[in-house]
Amino acid sequence: MRRRVLPGFGLSLGYTLTWLCLVVLLPLAALAWKASGIGFEGVARLFTSPRTLSALKLSFGGALLAAMANVVIGLVVTWALVRYRFPGRRLLDALIDLPFALPTAVAGIALTAIYAPNGWLGQWLVPLGIKVAYTPLGVLLAMVFVGFPFVVRTLQPVLQSLERDVEEAAESLGATGAQTFLRVILPTLVPTLLTGFALSLARGVGEYGSVIFIAGNIPNRSEIAPLLIVQRLEEFDYATASALGIVMLAFSLLLLVLVATLQRWTRRWAEPAT
């Protein structure tokens, strides 16, 4: 065992742990304590209510669809940004982070204004029968908006460091472009794409600000789960709010574990190459 040369172990770790306990662990304990107050009967009543079920279905289902769309969009966008040189590329690259930087409430009202029946895009889409604002489709759109930078930003470094010689080998052995992509490139990207998928999914499930404006919040149709929590809190029904909160938190934790596992997998995958 090497002697510690650098000082500050007790101070830095002690401060970190104290702060984490105060800001993160104690509040989480409060959530578990309040949620336990609802009892089994309460849980059964809550999760058989059609309104709750429809909200959970929209939040989880919508986020799932949005994450799948983001994987496809993210792959195309990242490929173009990494592999090709074209005017405006650097500007577009910097703009990818806009959904991270733009406050969610601003994104929410902007998307609503564009897709409303009299909006810039809405006035063309609505006559075609495509209603985006105040429908589940709008919820999906907002979830794609907040989630797609996750896929691009996890994929970008991996695609940049991908060795070209494997592709060149495949091509010199007579593989077509599509074969090279599907059999050589895509398999190495799978863990990264899954990480991006999970991150985008986690963000979509919990998203509130950018969704509530465009959703229109029609009960049983376009209400999301976080909104139900807000409504229960406004009625001071803390127990039901915390039960819903626990469900969402458990799902976030599950995804966190999944992402950590995937990242370990990606590292292991990358190492034998050297």
Place this chain on the structure above:
Amino acid sequence: MTMVHRRRRASTPRRLGRLALIVATCAFLCLFLLVPLASVFVEAWRQGAHAFLESIDDPDALAAIRLTLFVALVSVPLNVVFGVAAAWAMTRFTFRGKALLGALIDLPLSVSPVVSGLLFVLMFGAQGWFGPWLAAHGINIIFAVPGLVLATIFITLPFVARELIPLMQAQGTEEEEAARVLGASGWQTFFRVTLPNIRWALLYGVLLSNARAMGEFGAVSVVSGHIRGLTTTMPLEVEMRYNEYNYVGAFAIASLLALLALVTLAVKAALEWRFHADTDVVAAARRRGT
């Protein structure tokens, strides 16, 4: 050379495929990112400069701007201290449970903003853990400024630490150990060796946590109680005005927040450039060392 030369002159179908991908990417990003961004400014100026200025030069708007700045000014420095301490502990020492600690630091990133706000209502709200005690002593946390600050601290907790940990890991401890051997005290080592080495990453973390602190909506919305002029930050004022059908007013404040986002992105791009220079130096030093 001939290899490279042949690869440059790709076949026609491949050139078409490349063109299609570039066009699709540009079209998607313009439609999806630039159009919403532009619409914020257009909507804010819809009724001219006078209406725009009037909706910002208004006591409620000014109070919201002041409160937003105050919340960021309190929570960002606290996150800097936490981030530096956490990164120091995580990268300079080995101890049991390190992976768990790392996961805990990242946790707030994956919790729904609404659930984050809920946590603090359950602690300090009227029926919360400390609610009765706080009420007996006349202290307001929920539906008051302290609640806004707490929720913001929770939401932005990981930002500084996440930027510092990978960089300090990559930089290693040789320089600091050398400083110690040459007789520098612990704090001297930190301020003269560590801090200059991590300054760009630290600034990057500050930038990201500031943007999030000023723009946070969900968590803050739950603990705020929406009391005009007292507990509404800028994003909450946007929501209230929007729900009152005061669209120009809502978009006027939204345009200020969008401007903040654009400045953040510009500074971020500039910092990334510096940052890459730093990490390249580290990488080069590593290569020389091994």
